[in-house]
Amino acid sequence: MTAWALWFAALAAAFKVSGRDRAPRQAPAHTVPAPVAEHLRGMRPQDVFHSTLFDLVARGWMTIEGDRLSLAPPPEQPLLPYERWVLERVRARMAGAPRAPVIALMPEAADLDRRFVPLVRECAIDLGLARRRWQTMIVPLLLAAALVVPWFATVSMSGISWLGTIATMVSWLAGIGLLVSGRGFLLTARGREVAGPGPVPVNPQQEWIFTGSGWQGVEIEPAPASRARERLEAAGHVVKRWVKVESVGDNGSRTRYYIALHDGVSAKATSYEVGAGVYRDVLPGDSVRLLVKPRKGAVVRVLAHDRHW
Structure with a gap:
């Protein structure tokens, strides 16, 4: 166990040192694409x-x-x-x-x-x-190679047992993870x-639409308000997403995220407000089933998500 403790200590130290901010190699002199x-x-x-x-x-x-x-x-x-x-x-x-x-x-x-x-x-x-986490691949290679020491110590002590099996799996996954991630990206x-977390730039001319469900790409109506207390389900293809940035107070702003669903039959799509996480995760073309607050037309969570991509 001492060998494992030493390896994890070395891993933590390497990540802590590599995670420190450095002077930027080149400061951006123009707008970020x-x-x-x-x-x-x-x-x-x-x-x-x-x-x-x-x-x-x-x-x-x-x-x-x-x-x-x-x-x-x-x-x-x-x-x-x-x-x-x-x-x-x-x-x-x-x-x-x-x-x-x-x-x-x-x-x-x-x-x-x-x-x-x-x-x-x-x-x-x-x-x-x-920047890259590692200047070269030497550090991740050394960390991956060093896994042999705690693995060999564990297998030698426990032989073919559940402990040896776990040590083998941990060593394999950790080593592969270090090598696949390469030099990293920070x-x-x-x-x-x-x-972020500043406001997202909004350009209505750059909204991505999906017409594969039969939607004609034009009409969208808000989810109908309801006094029902029970949450409702809505299902369909995501055909459009967009963002609205609203002013709050004198200098503040609030970003709202929306998606439109089409059921494959209706002439119009229906819009729902979603959280930033859902907005990032779903794309036009995806098929989803949502749990919705009926009074606000806001999505509580995604019940099912079939990715188109």
Whole structure:
């Protein structure tokens, strides 16, 4: 047990030292790109990809009408690596077609995690918003290799038993976790400012919609108010999400998050207020079942969630 205590002490010390803020390599001298800010706020990769599309639309690389995207003649301006990756994926998925549904251009989740997210993180690091936990892979490699000592001591003492099995599983999972996480990714002080908890920038022209359930992308009505005391259930496809920032007092503000559900039959979708966590977790296209407060049309919790992506 002493060997395990020493290893965990070394792990805690390494994380404590590496977690200290350092002087930023480069202070951001311009506005942080919206996709980078969304990634720092913990939004899902699909959200960040979608935000990148609208950034490219705003700069003339493509156009979006409703839920259809078309490529435009490329302007003479540089692209960041993650933007170039998105543009290449869009061109490949359109395969020469003049336009395509935005939702059909989304890459697979594994592709986003493996190739797109690292490029966004590199941009955040270049802007001084984040840094690597480890300067090199030497520290995680040494920590993973050092697991052999407590594992061998435990197995030698207990042999083939439940204790030896647990030691083997812990060593395997901890070692793999250290190696897979690589050099790590930590926000700097500036990155934490960008990540929140300030108000979320609102741009109604960049709302992501899903029309695969039969919704026409136009009409949304608030959830009907009810005097019923019992909480109600609502189910359907998430077809739209949006944010409203309201002024509170002289200088304060309050951010409200909303999603719209479509039941696959009605002409209109129904809107519900949700918490920030639910807003980040669900995406247009997801199928959900919600528990709702009938008087306010506010979501209490998500009862079921079938991810479209």
